[in-house]
Amino acid sequence: MNNRREQWQAAEQLALALTDGGLQRMSARTLAMFLFTDQETVTMGDIADQLGVSPGSVSGAVKALLSVGLIQRLPAPGSRREHYRLRDDAWSTLFSTQNTVTLTMLRAAEAGIRATASDDPAHQRLIQMRDFHEFMLREIPSLLRRWQQEQVSQRTGGTART
Template identity: 30%
Template sequence: MSSEDFVEEAGLYFERLGLSRTAGRVMGVLLLSDDDGMDLPELREELGAAKSSISVAVGRLAQAGLVERFRRPGARRDRYRLTRDVFGRAFRSKMAEFQRFQELAEHGLAVVGDDPRRRERLENMRDMYAFMAEGFPRLLAEWERTRQAPSHRP
């Protein structure tokens, strides 16, 4: 697989997760870049996308905490790179949705009343997201311990 193929695959993947395809492609490029990141003209050239499209994508990624903006001493342009804990941050933001899914299920349960056949899916949804909300913080804590262990290689 070429780097171009990977970037396109990342664009499609992150698009399915709710980002724009361009933002997903930016993620793909930055996943392959070094810690020095890239500036907007470099991203635009690498992706062959319009300046405004790249600016909007990078802005949304920065707002979501997935990308950070920085400037090298003496440089004239800002650069962008993935935040150090990009996937932990993304995972934590998704965890916040678990509560909203539980609330949605509760609203549905209030609508369907006592009919057991109509309640089953909604109860399953509520219970599954409650389970995930309880278990995922432990998984993240375990990941952090594992990542910080001397034997772990970044």
């Protein structure tokens, strides 16, 4: 797929899939743009131009992608505009950033457990919610270590996946 038009069509298809998965449409389109761009960094104006939208509509999407750690703001000496790029470790950063969400869910479950009687069906559902999030908090660090080891192995000539 060498044709840029085909690539942007694929980017829009990815954005639709991300939207179907729950991401806000503009955030999904913006993330797809970061994945498919051939530029090292982009500005909000660049994103707006590429997507054919107003710069104001891009602002919330960029803020959302920054907040979960998928993109990063970079210094741009000599430029008055802020520059952004997809983080090299975007996916592991996203996963580790989700620990904050997981911790929030865990705390909410614990509060619900305290607020319900042990014979209340909600109490049992909240215990399961708490136990799941405790499990995730224990397991995420080892998963991320394994991912990092796999990435190092692939870069150094270990077993590469195709």
